[in-house]
Amino acid sequence: MSRFLKLVNFEFNRFWKLYMVLMGVTILSQLTGVIVVAQTYVNQANKAIYKELMPMREFIVQNGKLSFHNITQTLWFLGPIGICLVVLSIYVFFIWYRDWLGKNTFIYRLLMLPTARIHVYLAKAVTILLVILGLVALQLVLLPIENQLFIRLVPNDFRTNLSLFEIIEDPYLAILFPHTFREFILYYLGGMAAVLVVFTAILFERSFRIKGVFWGILYSAASILICLAPILVNEIFLGKYFYPMEVFFMELVTGLIVLSGAIWTGNILIKKKVRV
């Protein structure tokens, strides 16, 4: 195994425990959500139909059929996704700072490895990417299972069946599971660029400390500006002169520029400027 892959493996293992917790929370909360939402609805229906003797048809007219969308919009379902997002956002910073913090200065070791230092940077980036993809994959596996559970809990007459594709048409889930290849590229490239810009901003701070905070913010602002430039120019100055497809390609280019700019700058910083 190459040293780079070993580094990725090592960084990934350091996240492993927290990762297990995140996945556990997601699975538990979403499954509970399915059961709670379904049971509440079924109990309500039972009560209405058997106790209040409301005809089934009228109950459905009044309350609507239950669909999986009713579940995906609850806190049970979106909560753990939110938690994962928050934890990951914090981890983007923590993945660097914990190597400097405390009396165990692991950053010494990482910077003294006989491999190009950019590998340390990239290994951390790949770890974040893997973690995100892993969680997305978990969600993708979890959805059909949850759907099956939902089908078992709610009788046929009371539910609208949705295919997996229909389920992920939910506006929130659409961010995790883009519908078109174009959106996929845009979201994930944008996401990775954002992570790398933050990484490089962190390295600015780690290289120049207080002054570096200023440089880091300036650098991040410049990156965001470049990233959004095609949209801004098109909307504000050109009055939507370009077709969406053209804007997409321009976005792709600026996204790649920002992404490679982050790696290039990060490489210089970690190689020549960073201090322990």
Next chain:
Amino acid sequence: MIEVKEVTKKFGRKNVLNGVSFTAEKGKITCLIGINGVGKTTIMKAIMALTPIDSGEILINGRKIHKGSYEKITFIPDAITMLPQMRISEAFTFMADFYDCWNPARASELLHFFKLKESDRISELSKGNTAKVNLLLGLAMDVDYVLMDEPFSGIDIFSREQIAEVFTSHLIENRGVIITTHEINDIEHLIDKVVLLDNGVVLKEFDTEEVREREGKSVIDVMREVYQA
């Protein structure tokens, strides 16, 4: 040879290194001594490219440091460079995974010498034992140069004795060692060369045996002359 040439470094407005030059040869123990300031540690970090320098040059075997250099030179800072939650065996695996120069036989020899166990968790070690593991990780690498920052500070006398014994053993044979300390008494007989620093400059660089032979002075005699002049 490690050549430090006219190195300067500022922290904010403070000049920490003010044109520091000295050399450290393979097969010799060179001791950096300074009365005040953070210069000594900064020099070591600068040699390892763990902190950038403002001007000057540092060469290792005639070359600027590059990724391959870390197979030839290592730095043992005053804090352990492994994750606290690791067991010693895991730290060994990590070293073996990343360094070609890692010498597992020597690692177990040192482990035995320091009376430590592979199953020990780093976070559960005493201060002295942590220092020993830290030292061990550096010394079990087959490198030409070892830099040690204050290996004797803040640990009990028996650990200190054990660590001093390392300097009299084959573990440092044929290697170039740079060590910083402010406690010269313990190791006066052990060092080959002394570099006296103050306020970011080298005040004197001398060979200990030569100064004894030619001038009949101990290292402390010379320090007294230099620092109290």
Next chain:
Amino acid sequence: MDVKFNNRDPVYVQVIRHFKEQIATGLFEPGQEIPSRRELANQLKINPNTAQRAYKEMEEQGLIFTEGNVHSRITKDEHVLKMVREELILEAVDAFVHSVRSINVPLHEALNLVKNNYEKE
């Protein structure tokens, strides 16, 4: 082996002196195998480079010799051994004379005292 080193003489010189004393007192016999450089460094708590230097110097002075490249031995050369003994005696006498002279003790008085004390011990 336990040697107290002073800080003002070269360590390698003190090591050589230690060897000479051992030879003169007969603790090291002619032809006896001596510790390797490594062992010596470890025993005397000096660094291996210093041990190496001391051995090199002793070899040049003919105090020790190395067969092949394994172990070094104390010389069997009677002449050298005698010289070592004389050198140490002379050094001791020199030191004695120097301190006795510095307090103005006449020679015959000093010699009498030496004789009495020597026999008492």
